[in-house]
Amino acid sequence: MSAGHAHAAARGHSAERAYAHQFDSAEHQHGAAQLGMWVFIAQEILFFGGLFVAYTVYRFMYPAAFAQSSHHLDVVLGSFNTAVLIASSLTMALAVHGAQLGKRWAQVIFLLATIFLGCVFLGVKTIEYGHKFHEHLIPGPNFLFDGDARHAQIFFSLYFVMTGLHALHMVIGIAVLGVLVWRAARGAYGSAYYSPVELTGLYWHFVDIVWIFLFPLLYLIGRH
Amino acid sequence: MTSTNYINADYGIWSWLLTKDHKRIAILYLVSITAMFLLGGLFALMIRLELLTPAGDLVSADTYNKLFTMHGIVMVFFFLIPSIPAVLGNFLIPMMIGARDLAFPRLNLASWYLFVVGALFALYAIFTGGVDTGWTFYTPYSTAAAHTNVIPAALGIFINGFSSILTGLNFIVTIHRMRAPGLTWFRLPLFVWAHYATSIIFILGTPVIAITILLVAVERAFHFGIFDPTLGGDPVLFQHLFWFYSHPAVYIMILPSMGIVSELITCFSRKVIFGYGFVAVSSMAIAVLGFLVWGHHLFLSGQSVYASLIFSVLSFLVAIPSAVKVFNWTATLYRGSIEFAAPMIYALGFIGLFTIGGLTGLFLATLGFDVHVHDTYFVVAHFHYIMVGGAIMGYLGGIHYWWPKISGRMYPEWPARIGAATIFVGFNLTFFPQFLAGYLGMPRRYHMYPPEFQVLNVMSTAGATILGVGYLLPLTYLLWSLRYGKVAPDNPWRATGLEWQTPSPPPTENFATTPVVTEGAYAYSDMHEAEFI
Numbered sequence: 001m002s003a004g005h006a007h008a009a010a011r012g013h014s015a016e017r018a019y020a021h022q023f024d025s026a027e028h029q030h031g032a033a034q035l036g037m038w039v040f041i042a043q044e045i046l047f048f049g050g051l052f053v054a055y056t057v058y059r060f061m062y063p064a065a066f067a068q069s070s071h072h073l074d075v076v077l078g079s080f081n082t083a084v085l086i087a088s089s090l091t092m093a094l095a096v097h098g099a100q101l102g103k104r105w106a107q108v109i110f111l112l113a114t115i116f117l118g119c120v121f122l123g124v125k126t127i128e129y130g131h132k133f134h135e136h137l138i139p140g141p142n143f144l145f146d147g148d149a150r151h152a153q154i155f156f157s158l159y160f161v162m163t164g165l166h167a168l169h170m171v172i173g174i175a176v177l178g179v180l181v182w183r184a185a186r187g188a189y190g191s192a193y194y195s196p197v198e199l200t201g202l203y204w205h206f207v208d209i210v211w212i213f214l215f216p217l218l219y220l221i222g223r224h
Numbered sequence: 225m226t227s228t229n230y231i232n233a234d235y236g237i238w239s240w241l242l243t244k245d246h247k248r249i250a251i252l253y254l255v256s257i258t259a260m261f262l263l264g265g266l267f268a269l270m271i272r273l274e275l276l277t278p279a280g281d282l283v284s285a286d287t288y289n290k291l292f293t294m295h296g297i298v299m300v301f302f303f304l305i306p307s308i309p310a311v312l313g314n315f316l317i318p319m320m321i322g323a324r325d326l327a328f329p330r331l332n333l334a335s336w337y338l339f340v341v342g343a344l345f346a347l348y349a350i351f352t353g354g355v356d357t358g359w360t361f362y363t364p365y366s367t368a369a370a371h372t373n374v375i376p377a378a379l380g381i382f383i384n385g386f387s388s389i390l391t392g393l394n395f396i397v398t399i400h401r402m403r404a405p406g407l408t409w410f411r412l413p414l415f416v417w418a419h420y421a422t423s424i425i426f427i428l429g430t431p432v433i434a435i436t437i438l439l440v441a442v443e444r445a446f447h448f449g450i451f452d453p454t455l456g457g458d459p460v461l462f463q464h465l466f467w468f469y470s471h472p473a474v475y476i477m478i479l480p481s482m483g484i485v486s487e488l489i490t491c492f493s494r495k496v497i498f499g500y501g502f503v504a505v506s507s508m509a510i511a512v513l514g515f516l517v518w519g520h521h522l523f524l525s526g527q528s529v530y531a532s533l534i535f536s537v538l539s540f541l542v543a544i545p546s547a548v549k550v551f552n553w554t555a556t557l558y559r560g561s562i563e564f565a566a567p568m569i570y571a572l573g574f575i576g577l578f579t580i581g582g583l584t585g586l587f588l589a590t591l592g593f594d595v596h597v598h599d600t601y602f603v604v605a606h607f608h609y610i611m612v613g614g615a616i617m618g619y620l621g622g623i624h625y626w627w628p629k630i631s632g633r634m635y636p637e638w639p640a641r642i643g644a645a646t647i648f649v650g651f652n653l654t655f656f657p658q659f660l661a662g663y664l665g666m667p668r669r670y671h672m673y674p675p676e677f678q679v680l681n682v683m684s685t686a687g688a689t690i691l692g693v694g695y696l697l698p699l700t701y702l703l704w705s706l707r708y709g710k711v712a713p714d715n716p717w718r719a720t721g722l723e724w725q726t727p728s729p730p731p732t733e734n735f736a737t738t739p740v741v742t743e744g745a746y747a748y749s750d751m752h753e754a755e756f757i
Binding site for chain 2 (some may be wrong): 023028040126153
């Protein structure tokens with residue numbers, strides 16, 4: 001193995017070298033990048049984890065207020081958005097598949113579809129936020145709630161922080177997908193090199209999974 | 225120094241600010257972290273000056289609150305946590321495992337920029353009025369009552385947290401994927417093991433404080449009720465979330481230091497370390513147990529007595545892997561051929577200070593005793609023994625040991641020995657009286673105190689002055705050595721380890737050809753211990 005190491009000059013900086021100087025091969029680099037993404041996702045789980053802990057504590061303390069508050073969330077819009085996100089995970093997976101097979105236009109189309117579905121999700125989320133604003137459900141001095149307003153505020157605080165942070169992750173994801181589309185259209189990814197598409201896929205699926213937890217916890221607790 | 229190395233490979237400020245070389249990034253960290261250390265030290269000095277007399281005569285109560293808060297924020301988040309991983313870890317880990325660089329050099333540079341941006345936010349908070357919440361940002365004071373710059377300081381810590389996370393991520397992937405052929409896990413230098421354990425804390429702990437600090441900022445800015453009891457929130461939840469990170473953060477500060485001490489003890493006693501496997505695994509044990517003990521900060525915060533009991537027992541458990549390390553170091557010293565070079569003096573000083581700090585940690589984990597000394601100077605002395613005595617002794621020992629490799633120059637030996645001794649004496653004179661003051665009942669975080677505590681406080685302030693001089697000594701002669709020091713050989717300590725098999729200072733790619741490892745770490749086989757064992 002050590003013969004293949006040599007130093008950078010031996011490998012040169014030719015156009016076909018598809019890996020950085022600190023790695024020994026393209027597979028070596030791909031493996032490192034993959035592990036890096038999984039470690040990042042572990043970090044993300046803990047990042048959202050703090051919010052899930054807060055949610056658990058307060059739902060345990062104020063179950064009635066939480067159930068009552070969840071009735072003010074729009075289950076139809078929430079369900080629609082859940083379906084949109086699952087569809088986007090499918091298109092993302094197809095885009096990764098396309099990149100692995102080196103099908104340039106298939107991956108561009110599926111990446112664009114993922115961006116489109118992501119934007120639909122964010123659009124629906126904006127409508128929902130607008131409704132909350134009109135119904136005075138934004139925590140703070142103007143908060144109006146028919147019932148246990150004090151504890152309903154905690155529910156809505158958590159609702160906005162959790163879904164807001166989730167939406168922020170989607171915005172970042174969409175920006176990254178935009179770069180991928182541009183590069184994929186120029187033929188940057190193929191069966192030999194598709195790490196960025198695959199890793200963005202991992203990220204996108206992770207963000208979807210967060211929503212899969214948020215939706216029942218926030219929208220469905222009042223209706224069983 | 226005529227050959228090409230990482231320092232002279234490229235010229236100009238941008239070649240440094242845009243570098244992707246882990247060694248240059250380590251130097252960038254070294255410079256910025258030293259600046260933060262001096263700032264934090266300045267705050268400490270003002271605190272000690274105020275406490276010279278029982279009356280609040282130097283600064284007002286408000287200013288005093290800001291001083292100890294900013295001392296804490298700067299020292300904890302911008303010095304102690306990043307110091308060893310970001311400077312020595314960055315510089316050494318790729319070399320110790322025979323790699324050309326970290327796995328993600330661009331991410332590494334991004335970490336440094338995040339550190340700088342975080343530090344700028346904190347500096348902005350400090351110089352536009354300061355923060356007075358204590359570095360712990362306890363709610364609801366921090367979210368509802370304090371009229372100081374909580375949000376910029378919190379954002380600075382939040383941003384800096386991602387610098388730590390990315391550094392940890394980089395180390396984990398590098399240690400997993402970039403090891404030279406033959407370098408199995410149980411042949412790794414203990415420094416690398418310590419950083420692996422530290423990185424796990426970075427990855428699993430830091431995001432939790434990031435989200436907690438974000439919640440404080442959101443609550444403060446938009447009156448979202450999450451921790452504020454007037455809005456139905458629970459301030460104790462904040463303490464749970466805060467200490468879930470901040471207790472493991474203590475191990476972020478101490479584990480890398482222990483890694484350094486393992487390297488120093490074995491090198492300067494010319495012996496293979498006693499019980500390598502135990503020392504390596506004890507780092508992981510400390511990292512894991514460190515996540516289970518946060519509740520000992522809440523003994524007096526109204527958590528259930530059963531929870532307190534469990535946290536008390538779990539806290540005792542951390543003593544086991546800690547003691548494993550100390551006993552293994554002493555066993556390594558036994559019948560070693562000990563050379564009292566400056567790094568070794570730091571390492572031995574570390575063992576003394578860490579033992580005192582660790583044992584008083586057991587006192588504090590004991591429920592009844594904790595009630596007596598809660599929020600007194602006993603606690604202050606305890607965590608300074610660990611975080612300052614432990615972390616800084618290791619850091620300075622490491623800086624001296626690897627200085628020839630980093631700079632290509634030798635530091636002057638006698639000033640360095642005097643510096644190490646000065647720091648040890650100054651440190652003990654500063655903080656040992658605080659154990660006594662705290663045990664006798666002097667509370668922390670007050671800018672005045674009853675006159676009977678004055679003798680102890682005068683001792684402490686005198687010690688702090690000696691300690692300050694002790695810190696300035698290395699700063700002076702290390703800078704001096706950059707120009708006038710003896711040119712360093714590749715391996716001045718005749719140490720084992722891959723980092724010594726490359727020129728001083730190393731070339732950009734670290735090794736001309738990737739080394740192949742055929743034996744375990746610390747094979748000081750030609751040394752005389754063979755006669756004894």
